[in-house]
Amino acid sequence: MPATTIDTFFACSLLVVLVVSAMAVMPKIMYPFMDGLAHKNDDERLQQFAQYILLNTGTPSDWGKNRTTLPSTFGLAADDALAYSLDVDKVSRLNSRNCYAIDYAELLDALKVSNIALKISIQPVFNTSITLLSSINNGNQTSYDFGISTTNSGLAVASDLSSYFVVGDCVRNTVISTGSNGQGTVSFTVQNSVNGSALLIVFAKAKANPRVVSFGVYSFGHNVSTPEPNQTFTALSPLNRVLNASLNSADTIVSNAYAFSFGYWANLTQLSNATQTIEYSFPNFLDQSATILALTGFNGTKSFAEWTAYPQVPLNIGVNFDSSSLKGNVASFTYIVTINAAMYELQMKCKEVG
């Protein structure tokens, strides 16, 4: 066989091997690039989707106020034409503890999307934490010292604090400021002639911006044992300035009902009292603050003090993106939104599925 034939055969074989191996390798190398191009606009599209929810009222535009109405199109914006201003009732109806809440399936139905998984979380911009520093019983009265800490992701937030001490029909209020380290101490002295489950409700307004408001509630027993967890005896659902208190047993008796904001507090007016359900109207306080609604009463011989917030935050609605099947490629958007003139942080996570 001549040498040229062997060379030509060798050259042709080399070319064939090269072409075949290139065909095998090229798709694997090119896939990330092509995939990147295919999903290039996903983030922007999901961001527009998130903004649509925050900037549109939905249909009907007052779907939040009417407890039986389900939205035909979904949107959280308030009807006041301000950007990123959310309706307090629409937000409250996202909280699963509210008996008028819409569920995730109804939310997706109203959004008219089937290929996007979604999670919405709303919470105060910064955190207010309360610790009981000391309680000293002086015979006919008890003195309490509470430490208040206001932080944003671990960083101190200097703020003004308005604190309410609630036990039975006794309400005390004090206003102080934290230092630049976000720490403050609140003291109350209460007669021992009243006893029962008690609440310390603290509203905090950031000094840097009074519209940035947070709150914290500390539950404890005043001359009684530690109370049960919140909403053990009642289920509280605020909507459209009406608080629905669903009593969990026939033995539950509500003695007092209150509404608190940073600057004001009021007793609630009872609207109706059906079997194990009481409705109260509560006022629209004019200050830039959340409203805390609190009930005190008895279940048999055991006292309780239970509460909820209006808007009913913090809340989470949607899928759990930490589960293994939904991990990865989750777009996350954080917004500062206004609800009843106070600012909150809203986080929306979205992912294309299917």
Place this chain on the structure above:
Amino acid sequence: MRRNNRGQIRVMEAFLSAFLIFSALAISMALSPPAVEGNDRALAAQGMQALVQLDSDGKLGEMIHTENWTALTDALRLLLPVGAAYNLTVYDGNMQQITNSPISNCDLVGDVVSVEYLCAVQSVQFEVYTLRLQLAVVR
């Protein structure tokens, strides 16, 4: 001799082809997927939204008008994410910088996104300021 050369040239052709194919592969590998711009876009949106919220009750214009840069720094620090570095520059209607001290929390390093916001002040004299907010993720 000429016959022998013909075979050698074919081998050279094959090697040249191999070189071409491997070059094509190397170039295609260098074409990495498009850079993920989602985080930058989200950060820019958060910056813009913080300015919109500060301006929604006229507070932003008031702080600029009174040159209360400390309050503006504190307000931005509260509304922007903790992991974001920012630098705000304020210009007047003639695009002259009026911030005499830096409004920032730390040096901007890495990918920097910039948003511009036009702020009108509620006062007797109509004044408009241009705000340029630069943001970067602290790494």
